[in-house]
Amino acid sequence: MLIEGASTRLIISLVGEGGIGKTTLAKNVHNDEVVKRHFELASAWITVSQPYNLTKVLMEMKRQLCKSGADCLVEENNAIEQLIECVRTYLQTKRYVIFLDDVWDENFWDDTKLALPNNNEGSRIIVTTRNAAVADSCRETPYDVVQNLNPWSQTLAWELFCKKAFKYEFQGNCPQELVQLSIEIVRRCQGLPLVIATIASLLSTKEKVESEWRKVLDDLNSKVEINSQFSRIQKILSLSYYDLPYSLRSCFLCFGIFPEDYSISDERLFRLWIAEGFIKAKVGKTLEEVAEEYLSELTKRSLVACDQLKIIGLGNGFRVHDLMRDVILSLAYDVCFCHTWDKKRSKSRVRDRRLIISGSTKDVLDNVESSVVRSVFLFDLDDDQFVSNSFMVLEVENAPVDTLPKELGKLFCLKYLSLRNTRVKVLPKSINKLHNLESLDIRDSLIRKLPKAINELANLRHLLAYRHNHRAQNIFYFDRGVTIEEGFGRLDVLQTLTLVEADIGGASLMKELEKLTNLRWLGISKLTKEIWRALCASIGKMNHLKRLFLSSINESDVLDIYNTFHLHLISCTNSYSSDG
Template sequence: MAECAVTTVSEKLIDLLVHKTQLFRRVHREAKALIDELEIIQCFLKDAEARLEKGGMIDGVKTWVKQVIEIAYNIEDVIDEYLLHMAQSYQGQSGYLGVLSKTGNLLKALKPRLDIASEIQNVMASLGEIRKRSERYGFKSLEQRSNSQIPNAEQHDPRLDSFFIEETELVGFDTIRNELVRKLVEGKSTRMVVSLVGSGGIGKTTLAKKVYDNEAVREHFECHAWITVSQSYDMEKILRTMTKKICAVAECPLREMDSMQELINHLRQYLQTKRYVFVFDDVWQIDFWKVMKHALPSNDKGSRIIITTRNDIIAASFKENSCDFVQKLLPLSQELGWELFCKKAFRYEFEGRCPQELEHLSLEIVKRCQGLPLVVAAIGGLLSTKEKVMFEWLRMLESLTYELENNPQLTSILRILSLSYHDLPHHLKSCFLYFGLFPEDYSITDVKLFKLWIAEGFVKEKKGKTMEQVAEEYLIELVHRNLVEASWETVNKSNRLCRVHDLMHEIIKLKAGELGFCQILNDKDSRCRGKIRRLSIYNCNKNVLDAIEDHGVRSIFFFSIENLPKSFVAGLFKKFKLLKVLDFSYAPLDHLPKEVGNLFHLKYLNLRNTQVKKLPKSVGKLQNLQTLDLRGTLVHKLPFQINKLQNLRHLLAVYFDEKVEFSSNSVRGIRIQWGIGSLDGLQTLTTLEAPHHGVDLMKELGNLKQLRRLGISNLTTENGRELCSSIEKMNHLEHLDVFAASKDETLDLQSISSPPPFLQHLVLTGLLKKLPEWFPKLENIQQLCLSFSRLHEDPLKCLKGLPNLVNLWLYQAYDGEQLHFEEGGFGKLKVLSLGKMYTLKVLKIDQGALPLLEELGIGPSPLLKEVPSDIQNLKNLKLLKIYQMPRKFVLDMQPGTEGRDYWKVKHIHSVHFWYRVEGDVYDIYKLGDPHLLEHLQS
């Protein structure tokens, strides 16, 4: 964690030197010296944190680590304050010369640079003291640690999984393995050295282990040992380990004071009369064999040595006679790679065979793995945990290049284990500690978590991926390490709810407090201790601002706050000018002061479900803002200045009126003037209110080619064609919600020739009359909601072939009398809701239709007289929801002598009856509930 803080500061200093050309030469010199000093401190810090992680830290050293963190925080404050002052100096001026054109502004512009030079000098003095104390505690630099006996803090050997490959998963090695075993046990009596050489991930360790563990090999040799060499090997330590392993049985004397020469002699004398086999795995240097060969006598007993290496020159250096040979391992053929991939990716289902719809993408993935068995196995193993849908495969295919180019062995995947906090890389430590900001048992959606991590600077860029995709990788790794629990919010898997176990939450709070990472303030504990970077104010009615002495707080969250006086809010903006994250969601806030515009560094502003009615024009100054969340607020219109926010990635502003029954009018978007098309970095825009005669605005949306999620409300027929044209340009779009201006307004979406390829969620609310012709092309669609469509033709004929559809809502979508779910249709559908089908009389479900359906909703459909008997065909159905159906329909379902239809539903785990109270508020009763009968009587 301390390493992360120092790295962040170093990156900021480098950015300052590269991009801020207005710095004095003196400041450049001081900043460069500071970077050099931080690099030295960071080397010592690695050693200190390694000791901490091994549990060997004394209080003084722990204090030293915290002092380093505070110094890093101080440097960050100096930089951020400088940038803030410079930004304030330039506001309203035409560049740097504009500032200097006025004598009064000259001193204003120079002062921040004079201040930063002075502050850097002060920090340098503090770092000097820190460095002296590091020497007092005996910390070693990175170079010194490479040959020291201090236990390192590395994660497990990335080749460990190669030792435990199941026999059934060994692909492409049968012939070469059998040949090697034969040569080892049947070859000449001359000592033989076999060098296995190939690129990383080619399977050298796996092959060597399978040969070494072969029963015939074990029985043939009198002594044997497996030695992992690695890049930073210690020859004396290896020799001593070998001596202990093979001489223990013979009780050869071994003294701790034995020199390397004496160890070699011990081994050579003992092995002189033995038939031995040794494996030296992962050899990186030629010098290794120059020493080791003296310990291994060529005794004419048929002894064997196997080495693995990535270097052809090293492999050749082991060949000293005609018996020795180099075995070059080649990549797997496409056919063998395919066999291995299927064994790993589909080991839990489909009997190890690839579904037809995934074959093309799977072959592309195997091809991109370049025939490296460990990569194929790792990617296949990772995909075995994913849903078997084209979208997941496409995402993997898109990101595979980065993994293969930068990490040939895919150690980031192989290392996904259940480890403790100290085993986490420093960037994940920050992500993990972030859960300390939330109350115990609190669940946060993954998408919100990603936005926060990105705003905090925890997420690093990766080629070919969005920051959100990288953040998702971080979360997945934390889940796989059993540190974070993540469960899907709904069956359609649109959002994950993330939390940590209560005990882990306590550990996080303790660690976060020690490091000054974050703190929760409440009525029981409203005292802020030391330099704290992040605060949560939880269920606290005190004015805690006075208790916070540190003005360098970067993030503030509010939870369960009953009262938020305007004076408190004004004081907050005045005191904490370096804020990056400000989360007022669900707080009693009704006004956002104009001083918010002074928060130059603000990247995340959440006003969700507050009573704020208007945004001040000063929000246009928030040049670093990435996320603006206005969902559930009373803000109807955004100021024109919003178009200045060139770093804005997520604009969320939808409002659902739960007091009225769902309709196109119950969803309200936000009005934006022209210019939205200039925010070409937007990934989320939901929901935008389309103005009447708003063709130009719909056309502007075509510039937003990075959009992943788009919501449009108040759409008129007139604007539909231009919207379609813009949507066709959004190749990354995953979610699309469109709401018509009224229930009688036709959604004209027919002109889309090809929908966005990654579209997973589609909501269309408004008159359609017929399904658009591009619907059959929705190959990746998982969730589809059609409301008030009033279709004349049975939509099931078109929809049944969508290969990945999981959720289907049809809400007053069809005006016909019969719906027929045919055999073989909707193979992956899990949730089906048939609402407000006022003309529906017959519901038919063939045997073999809807094989995976878990949840079914019906009603109100007053013409449907009884529960369809075909419901028995739904063997996986767990929940049946009945909405406001006629009294007789419901009574016939009840258990007892009068329930003539009870036999149709008794196999279903849960049957619920929903009756609307007002708006979208319902009373819910269970099957056989006496209160339900009372309700029906009344």
């Protein structure tokens, strides 16, 4: 149906309750190599969720489709009509496939359909939704299909359960003495793959004896008595949280900080967990390595799913199912883990240690006990008026922040500072007073030069400072990095340094790099053959280096690195373009 069939545009809607496997099925189709080849000129995966932002949906569609930038030159601040015209023009003569995941609003199709032309090229649109009315709203021709996904049969549910529960022993088969208890447990999962996988993964960590199986079944029986189907599923899923070691519970709750269907890179999680103090030191391992063990355990338990990020080199992306996120938010509320600020709660006092703000910060200060709040996460702000010297974590995303206050240095508790996707151009000199700062993320900001004061941050472990060009077809193409000043060799605990421009400082800059022996990830741009030779000697002393990104100024300056170092990931581009 997807590849063969009518040449007219076909809309296929997958309908079913949460946890039934709609997104998983769509993802498997999206990642199929035959499908990729058939729609190689135009393919996009768009996570819609609720409430949806039409401008962001269209911008993301444009970004994924118009990779070269030549076909679509609309800027991000253009009107919705222009974005629709841009996408429509690009798709008009192409065979395309668009996946629209997690659609809730019946008006969504009316808002977006003009961007997706019926061009008789055999194009396909796949929609996933829990709402049958949404699927009906997408049907425009007799060819369009609504496919209802029903709970799994006992046979399929049993196969998935055994695969997850006994994946480390018994060749994936259930021992005879546990069969009857296991059958009862599977029945309580109501044919939902998400619930089956979660409970089975929980059992995979247990001793394979009747007493352990009986405890889980008794817990499930107590949850089945709940009247609401939705609440019943939530309570069942929450069993996996209470089975976690205490060291992992806060790490898991952190996924509730981010918006629904938000993919978070593993390295970003590690930096956040470390700054929050969730990672406990182990002899012979870095905190980042311990954090990786924590994340691996959450993944094994089917609490967190991994999806490869589009930009290689940033690690894997991780997210939680929206049903699991609902569980997290409920648990987070009960233990005062975090508070999401919105207008409806403008009258309430905030006493949680972590505050999430989306939209405006108006009236927040009047309702926050700043002595309690330690971490603030800001998403899509329309102002920049919130700061307190008690913060340990401050993450700003897409906020209209142009400058930072000179008093930044008064945030003496700060361990994690992210200014990603802001309009900040300069870091104040007072940043040298942030003696506890461990992570500084200024990616996709307007900062071009780091002040010498940075060199006084003795505890800095991660410095990310590049701007990625999303239009470039080369996934390793960066618009620019930053320049640094002499003395940065004092940052001897630094593990991540990317992207540094080598043309200012040259060979002497590369010589000082040899002091950073703890580096795991290094990115250098604007290299020449002469600077490269100086860099080689420094890299040779970096025994922990795993990833290296290099970019030369001229195409003629080919850097022969592949036979020089044995790293997990090496990328080299031989041309550099700067936006001035």
